[in-house]
Amino acid sequence: MSTTEEKEQTAGEQGGEHGPEEATHEPVKPGAWRFLIPIVAFGAGFVSLLVLGWVIFPHLLYGEKQQPVDFSHVVHQEAVDEGCESCHFFREDGSFSGIPKLENCVQCHEEPMGESSEEAKFIAEYVEPGKEIPWHVYARQPQCAFFSHAAHVKMAELECAKCHGPVGDSDHARPYQYNRLTKYSRDIWGWNIAGFKKKTADRMKMDDCAECHEESKGHKDACFVCHK
Amino acid sequence: MKEVHHKGHGNEHHKGHGRTYKYGMVIDLDKCTGCGACMVACMAENNLPFRKDNTNDRLTQNFWMRVYKISNGRPFPDSEICYIPRPCQHCEGYDHHHHTPCVSVCPATATDYSHETGIVSQIYTRCFGCRYCMAACPYHVRVFNWWDPKWPKGMNKYLNPDVSVRMRGVVEKCSFCYHRLQRARNKAYVEGRREVHEDEYQTACTQACPAGAVTFGDLINPKHKVYKLKDSPYAFRLLEKLGTNPKVYYVSTKDWVRKAGKVFLGNEGRG
């Protein structure tokens, strides 16, 4: 019953997945290509995880929200006299006002000042009902951190852009991304998912504070300087 | 202004900001009435939690400022009592061998001694709750959070945003209201000053004390009230012989109180 034909047939069936052409050309030794399997598998796993980690992961980790009003710093910079401090000012007690409250905006925007549809929306949705604008704060620091704008801006005379980047030149409010796990703004870790930075303004983690303190003061400072 | 050297120790300079301070306290026990306003002012200022079931449980209760009651132990009617308010003593240690008991044992660097201000910090987010510091502190100023802080509904409205709320499993303690120094500095900086005035930085307990028994300031600044007060012949510090060099001084004209505060054993300190 058992013949050579049968054996060949069986072998042919076995190699069938490589197609008849391959089989007829160079007869490959059964183990010659097999070593590729783990390598290809490794490569596939490797590449897919890299893609997952570098490309997909940030999309999973970060959620995105649009600012309630598309604010143009450029337009406002032109209109005000005292630069950033016109709206982001120090209070008498030394605290920093941060994002302006509606009342600051209303000082100029009681009535529409231009033709922009965003301004019209802003007036209709916030000014008229007297509702605070729920801005998303890109640079919001965690509650355990104390940051003194007075110390940095007034005493050390740092430029706003040193930490905040060229926000003043933005013509549109960029989307706000936040970490779904920690609720932090993406700006704290920085937009590079690996945490690489090119400029000081790229990241706002504690190490970045310490780096600058070490440069300027010679030491990283005591914990209580920035913690509360 | 040039720095003033006190007969004390360890006024080290650092690069950058030259001026150093030694914030400390002088508490007049003759004036202290044991009313407890300091305790509550501290709790309110520093977001201290409270619970329904741990009233008066020394093991599980959180106090940063605790008022102790001591007695002279004599029979009626010769018995006397005295109250001793006890914040963190902010120990400095002696002779550059800084030996703040808690700092030296912390494996997480969650607590450090600031050479600039003389304040011992506690960083809750860094602490992992091993409680070595609690064992090391001879003054029992450190407390452990056995529970997550939980406020009755709506009561978190009164929380002070300048002080973090602490989670379960970390140690906390009096900070000399460090956030008030941060606040005061902000104001000074905006006004173009580096120096903070004496009255701009006062702890919550000092401010609240109806008896004016607590005085707070820079122990090495001759212009501050504490500078003179601490040199009173009636001044003493708790457990002085341990060499912790605490920055909280007490004043009492009563001998038995001073002796009790120094805690002598057997024949020590007699004569």
Added chain:
Amino acid sequence: MDRRTFLEILVGSTAGAGAGFMLTPVNWKLMDDVTIWTQEVWPDFFAGIPERGEVTHANSVCNLCPGGCGITVRKVADRATKIEGRRGYPVNDGGICILGAAGLQLLYGPWRVPSPLRRVGKPGSGKFEKISWEEAISEVVRKLSVLRRKGKAHTVASILGSDRGTVPNLFARFLKAYGSPNFICTTSAEDTSELALKLMQGGKASAGYDLERANFILSFGSGLIEGWGSPVRVIKAHSLWRSGNLRKRATVVQIEPRLSNTAAKADNWYPVNPGTEAALALGLAHVIIRESLYNIYFIRNHTSGFEDWTDSAGNTHMGFKRLVLTEYTPDAVSRTTGIAAKKIVKLARAFARARRPLAVWGRGKGSVSGSLYECMAVHALNALVGNINKPGGVSVRPEIATHTWPRVYQDATALAGFSRSRIDGANTNRYPLTKYLPDRWPQIISRKEAGTIQALFVHDADPYYTTLDTSAVAKAFEQIPFVVSFSSYLDETAFHSDLILPNHHYLERWEDLPTPIGLQKPMLSLLRPVVSPQFDTRHVGDVLMTIARSLGGAVANAFPWRNYKALLKETMGDKWSTMKKTGYVEEADYQPPIWKDAFATRSRRFEFYTTALKRAGMKRNKDLDYLPHYEPITPEGDSETYPLTLIPYELIRLADGAIGNPPFCTKAVEMTELKGNDIFVEINPKTAGDYGLAKGRYAMLETPKGKAKVLVHLSEGIMPGLIGMPKGLGHAGYDGYLAGKGVNVNSLMGVVEDPISGLCATWGIQAKLTSV
């Protein structure tokens, strides 16, 4: 695919994935994020991380006690985050007491009444339903109209915490226009002190103590640093006494049977047998008179009844001097008080020879009215040393006059009801001098048949908790078909009410406050909203006016004001603008009248022998009855069954009045006063030995009024034979942070009335303590 291939692919891809993963930031990033999650997001679940915002400060006045301290509230955005003492304020200049500092817990706490509530369960079950304000007010109006129509207007009563200021006056006015004489206020030592001043000096005024300038303070049981008077102000004075050179310091002498904080801080503590303070005061007077150490000029020219005297009918009357010299020799007093005769002589000399001696009265915080004769005896000491209206002494202090309201027009119903006699028996032949007898009505109601009080309004008071013999109060409440509470908190009285119409919290409302207790200079201060109302509450003044208006007729006409704020503004008149700006008006240059003009008695002199009392129609004929003398206030209970004496004591860390202790303050209570839910009683080790009691063990405390399980604390600071027990615990209302902790000492006490004023003069009760 064979098994081998499968495994190769699996292992290969897993290894590749692993290697790839190590080259991604995912692990490092997630590790960091998880750490952050634990420190930022986790606590937020429990605590709610406080929001940041602009910091502002708002000034107001604290009204948690009659001390009237100025406060500055630190706000972050619209949240109140901290109460601090107001700097530069005349009363407390920056200081704050423990209760005042915890005020925000009362504001934001779960013990607030969130909206009008109507009882749905059985009385006292604590089951309420939320109703609208319109519904709540119309229910009150309905009940009141029916009562009035039935000619039962006089069966409506109100209990308030004070009778000063616009809000209490609104209640009085309402009852007057409606037709009831039963405007009742809770009383305190201040009432007895005012009465003593009225009898001995004439006129209506409160006592002002120049504590700051006194240099010898003789305190008859007053808890000077434990909440007596205006607490922060007195503690500040105490610090003045303790300042400077040891020799120049003031001397403080404390007379009381227990080593209180005041006694502990005093230069000398005289543990007197409880209740015999008047005898000691008169013993001191004896020495002062015998040795001619008194102010001869004052006694001769400005007092009457010191020497024996003859009236117009030719009858000779005994003077204070003869009484004191014959009855109160140091030896006799020593036997009564337990203080050695030598010590009495020494103390009397030291007091009288001091540059600015001052005797003060009012046990503990002064919450119990106390004995009138005792108060008079202490005041007589002040007269002997001539410190009346003098620096460092005691002076009379009037109130700042405000705009008077138009007269109330009473219709026939109102007139009929208003002329009925008061339910509490005050202002009757028996007690002609007393305005209110709040401790008597529970007894009266439970004795008489039902229907004596058909409706009760309670505001700014918690009689269900604070009145002695609480079980009698509970019974009385059962007899009242309609109880309305205006409390902001779910206190005991509110808990047992049929309707709660919550007032704004003191940090949410406008109101005027009279001069803080014990101050020499008249003052008027303004309570103002620091935060917007946190719940669906309404100002009690507005609610009362709405009720009046809905009742219509003459009642409505008595309230012509638009709303409470308009009324307040009108009443303050020309002072309003200053008050609004600075928070208070003060007669800073007020000087008490000089001796020549100081006394409004019939003799125009200080009267040791009080003729006013005689004229008041008291049915008494002995000279002794009109002179300060020692008349024991005997505690209830027979000493066979109850061999020990229970004395309640007050702590500054425990609010024991109408306000329940906030959690922060309860946390600060000593471990020897409260442990878990158990209260401690304080006894001398000797007492413990005599009765087989041990430290830290449970014991059963029994009095004629009730019993309670307590823990035993041994202290050398209490006289043998006494049991000390802190006031302010054992609440049933509020919340688990206070309710159920300890025992309400008031429930173990009974009311012992003062023979003249009828006010509660209880200082203790006989008791039994057995180990269990």
